[in-house]
Amino acid sequence: MNDLAEIISRNADSIRKQWMAEMSGSVQRTDLMSKTELDEQCRAILESIIEGVKTSGPTNVSGPGWDTARQLLQEISASRARQGFSPTEVATFVLSLKQALFSAIRTAHTTAKNQDQLFDTVWAATELVDRLALITTEAFTATREELIVRQQQELLELSTPVVKLWDGILALPIIGTLDSSRTQVVMENLLQTVVATNSKYAIIDITGVPTVDTLVAQHLLKTITAARLMGAECIISGVRPQIAQTIVHLGINLEDVITKAKLSDAFALALQRSGRAVVRQGPERASGISSLLVKKEE
Amino acid sequence: MNVLKRDEQPLKSSSDVVAARQKVRQWSTELRFSLVDQTKLITAASELARNALDHGKGGAMTIELISNHGKSGLRLIFEDQGPGIPDIEQALKDGFTTGSGMGLGLGGSKRLVNEFSIESEVGKGTKVTIIRWK
Numbered sequence: 001m002n003d004l005a006e007i008i009s010r011n012a013d014s015i016r017k018q019w020m021a022e023m024s025g026s027v028q029r030t031d032l033m034s035k036t037e038l039d040e041q042c043r044a045i046l047e048s049i050i051e052g053v054k055t056s057g058p059t060n061v062s063g064p065g066w067d068t069a070r071q072l073l074q075e076i077s078a079s080r081a082r083q084g085f086s087p088t089e090v091a092t093f094v095l096s097l098k099q100a101l102f103s104a105i106r107t108a109h110t111t112a113k114n115q116d117q118l119f120d121t122v123w124a125a126t127e128l129v130d131r132l133a134l135i136t137t138e139a140f141t142a143t144r145e146e147l148i149v150r151q152q153q154e155l156l157e158l159s160t161p162v163v164k165l166w167d168g169i170l171a172l173p174i175i176g177t178l179d180s181s182r183t184q185v186v187m188e189n190l191l192q193t194v195v196a197t198n199s200k201y202a203i204i205d206i207t208g209v210p211t212v213d214t215l216v217a218q219h220l221l222k223t224i225t226a227a228r229l230m231g232a233e234c235i236i237s238g239v240r241p242q243i244a245q246t247i248v249h250l251g252i253n254l255e256d257v258i259t260k261a262k263l264s265d266a267f268a269l270a271l272q273r274s275g276r277a278v279v280r281q282g283p284e285r286a287s288g289i290s291s292l293l294v295k296k297e298e
Numbered sequence: 299m300n301v302l303k304r305d306e307q308p309l310k311s312s313s314d315v316v317a318a319r320q321k322v323r324q325w326s327t328e329l330r331f332s333l334v335d336q337t338k339l340i341t342a343a344s345e346l347a348r349n350a351l352d353h354g355k356g357g358a359m360t361i362e363l364i365s366n367h368g369k370s371g372l373r374l375i376f377e378d379q380g381p382g383i384p385d386i387e388q389a390l391k392d393g394f395t396t397g398s399g400m401g402l403g404l405g406g407s408k409r410l411v412n413e414f415s416i417e418s419e420v421g422k423g424t425k426v427t428i429i430r431w432k
Binding site for chain 2: 251
């Protein structure tokens with residue numbers, strides 16, 4: 001079996017050259033990676049492959065002799081995933097080694113008459129390359145998944161802002177689905193801001209929640225109860241007609257909660273309850289943006 | 299009753315419940331359901347999909363576009379291979395729950411649709427079929 005190791009180590013230079021040539025024809029991305037960098041990577045991989053084939057045999061890629069090769073490939077495909085290579089490009093990077101290996105084997109066997117041995121070597125080579133390609137694909141996917149999970153978490157943090165509308169009045173616009181993990185973040189943010197700003201009123205706006213089912217309602221009620229324990233009163237706003245009908249049919253009891261159709265209504269109520277009122281002081285004046293708008297209309 | 303179109307959505311995780319809701323939303327928009335009818339059907343689908351996931355340990359939703367004497371509608375079938383429901387009448391009662399929910403999902407979704415049927419066998423699984431006509 002070590003026929004393959006011998007062939008690779010003897011022809012390492014020509015294999016690498018052909019490998020590079022193969023890649024430049026199909027997947028080389030000069031916009032993402034320089035040629036010398038690629039050449040360096042190919043050299044390192046080939047060296048680690050020779051080491052692996054020599055110590056652990058060509059097919060046992062999970063063996064200890066392949067540690068360096070595996071690690072190298074995982075690093076390379078992870079960095080390529082981040083750089084923006086496509087999965088095909090990353091897999092073809094390894095797969096294009098096949099042609100180079102085959103032609104090296106062919107040259108080595110021109111004189112030999114032993115067909116069995118030739119086929120054994122070819123089979124070992126193709127199995128080896130396939131397994132290495134699988135390693136890169138797996139590493140590529142793992143990196144992408146990490147990226148997705150991180151973005152999900154970032155989205156969770158970003159998408160639940162608590163804004164201060166007035167002294168003592170907070171607003172919490174919820175956009176998207178209110179699942180358990182989201183509720184946890186929403187609740188934590190709200191309660192912390194209630195304490196930090198010493199607020200007495202919190203308006204939870206559900207205009208951006210597409211579906212209010214029993215789970216969402218339960219999560220809302222839990223948040224409201226928790227806020228109440230902290231001494232803040234909650235008002236739900238953004239109840240659309242279709243949501244109102246659905247809640248009635250579902251039989252969810254929201255009678256203990258103040259609900260409003262619009263955020264402005266809820267804000268007005270919170271102002272009123274805290275002993276404030278918004279009054280017009282005089283006739284509407286055309287100033288700033290509104291005067292510009294008038295000009296445009298003319 | 300003719301089935302004009304059919305699609306399936308597995309229910310294995312909570313993101314599948316979101317996908318199921320989106321599928322129902324898309325189909326009911328295509329069928330030009332009114333906004334209220336859309337919301338009702340989507341909410342019912344959300345409840346039943348979550349039931350299949352939480353109580354039935356995962357399953358699948360089949361969505362069908364059906365027509366009957368010139369009337370068209372959407373039929374949703376939720377199937378799971380979970381423990382089944384021993385007492386369906388009790389399960390449909392408002393406020394009854396074996397989990398930590400509000401106990402309104404099953405009875406509530408029955409009120410949100412035009413036709414509702416439930417078959418369940420203890421140890422085998424549960425199948426809930428709902429239809430909302432246009």
